[in-house]
Amino acid sequence: MKIKVNKEKCSGCHLCEMVCSLFHLGIINSGRSAIHIKKDDLDTSLNTPLLCRQCREMKCLDGEEGGRHQEKKKFIWSYKRAKRCPFDALTILGGNAYHCDLCLGNPQCIKVCTPGALTLSK
């Protein structure tokens, strides 16, 4: 299961970021959300929602021991893993990175994405 992004449809509202941090941490902070919208609001280019693509290969865990399956279910990661991500998909704030755990099967961001830029793909 992963979240598919259609950036043509993203309105740049940031609601996905807000509900992500609210669901996981009980606070609202775009910098502590596993999804973030990359946008240049002074240009007319498309907005790009970035989040973990749930790659099979998981370059982010290179050099680490232990169970990938367990790590996939965690929201707060070390920033070092984010640095290894080939897509720069994880948000970093302070020493932490924020990783999409798919809300343990019930992704919250999709529920508030009214333009339909985020969809679930099995």
Added chain:
Amino acid sequence: MVLSRKIAYINLSDASVRISPVPSDLRRKFLGGRGINMHLLSKVYSQELDPFSPENPLIFGAGLLTGTIGFGSRVNITAKSPESGHLGDSNMGGDFGAELVKAGFGHLVITGKSRRPVYLMVKNKQIEIRDAGTWKELDTVETQRAIRQALRDEKIQIACIGPAGENLVRYAAIRTGLKNSAGRTGMGAVMGSKNLKAVAVRGTLDITISDPNNCLKAYRLQLKKLMETKWVQALGKYGTPLLFQYANAMGFLSIRNNQSTSIGDQGYALEAEALEPYSTGMLSCFGCPAHCRHRYSLTEGRYKGTKGEGPEYASIGSLGTKLGNLDLENIIYATELCNRYGMDTISTGSYIAWAMELYQRGIIDRGMTETPLHWGDGKAILQLIHRIAHRKGFGSILAEGAFAKKIFKELSRDYLLDIKNFPIEMTDERLPKSFALGMATSTRGACHMRSRPSLDVLGLPEEVLKKIYGGPVSSQFSSYSGKGRMVWWHELLNAVCDSLGFCRFLTVFSSPHAPQYQQFSKLIGLSTGLAMTPRELKIIGERIYTLERMMLVRDGISRKDDTLPKRYFETPIPAGPAKGEVISSEGFDGMLDEYYRLHGWDKNGIPKRESLKKLGLSG
């Protein structure tokens, strides 16, 4: 954190910054945003206060729920207005408001005047005044780019002025992003008078939510209901240009400075569908599910290479039909020019329309205007926009807005359609009587955003209207009956929305099923822990509106000023779908009586002593 946001008092004359908490009784009385802004302004507001003096405070106020999950994340900017000479206040979307609260601030109160151009840097509980000398004369988009580049941070949000604000054009706007504007009442000119080029904000602080799980649940339910309304679905697809079609079809559009009110089939050229070829997607302000704003690009023709966001219905009307201009590409370009210079599109169009009618009637001529001013002359319109922003020649006269009456002399006065020295907008209110009353009573001069009861367009059954408004209201668009009640009700609701940071379009405006007090009460409780009943919120709306009225009373404003342009009373609409519609004095007075009674104001429109006491306001 929502309740621990601070107020910062910044004096640019002595470069001092003082940071204070927001007292909890102030939150309970005024919420935030527009409400607290009005409280702060009312402390210094007087008839003598010169809008361009260092003493006039320029107040930024984020709504109580700005930055949380709700129905918008907006910010109000308030000061005494150099455009009207009375109360100034303008509300802005975009991402600026949310960033301000992420930096730990709810309100900024800026007084004084800097000797050199400066900008404010607001970052995580800190505020610095910094030199902005090198950015003088940059337009509003260039300014934002320059600040982001200089500070190497693309996430900084900036509210700034352009050349129009620096040159004290009386209707200069404050802008953020490509399109968002605190447009009306000249807040950009106040900013220019202080030598303040920009306010840059950046915040990474957590916004703590009182009951996260239930807040998320409640929000999702409210969101679902809102997204099911036809209104928000249409808005998300077409944007505000969809309103143009209504106004034209029903006959409440301004054509050639309100000499007529519909262009019939010619309107197709400016309808929402006509924008489709230029639109490259729909965008939202921070935290908004509706995405009502077009992103556009002109890829060929005279204005090839122009790209941006919008245009909105207000600009299409004001720089289009109001000027007899039906060239959509020219309107888009004119809107972009106003945005870049930092100038309100509605007022700019309105003053140009005034000048064009004066020219048509021979009251002014080329000796003054320098070039011919014919209706629909797109080239002349663009040239005037350049000249106004730079205050060159005739442009400098128009930059004075309604104060140019003194220069144009007596005969000119009836052709500026203004209320309280502030021009009416892209519409004509002779048909919709509720709209007309709302323009006459608005606390910032002729303005549809204080009340505009758009529900009136829908012709809802009267039992439904009675349930919403708590008393009898006619479902006839052109009837006076109950419309005083309707306007009063929306004035209160909108004052609360602006104090929460919510957007008109996502609350009861064009759909009766959109959120209002009940839903607000729930979100306030779950987000902030403040228990406030729907009834208490409505009283807050009355407190804010009455406080605004009290400031106007200090200016000597009363019933005599709550009126409409002469044309509305004396000249029936000559043709089109609203042919023959005119405002009758009796009908209008009846609405006004009902309206004053509901507000608790006397027959002369002055808030009664007992009403002030009940609201906890002093005279």
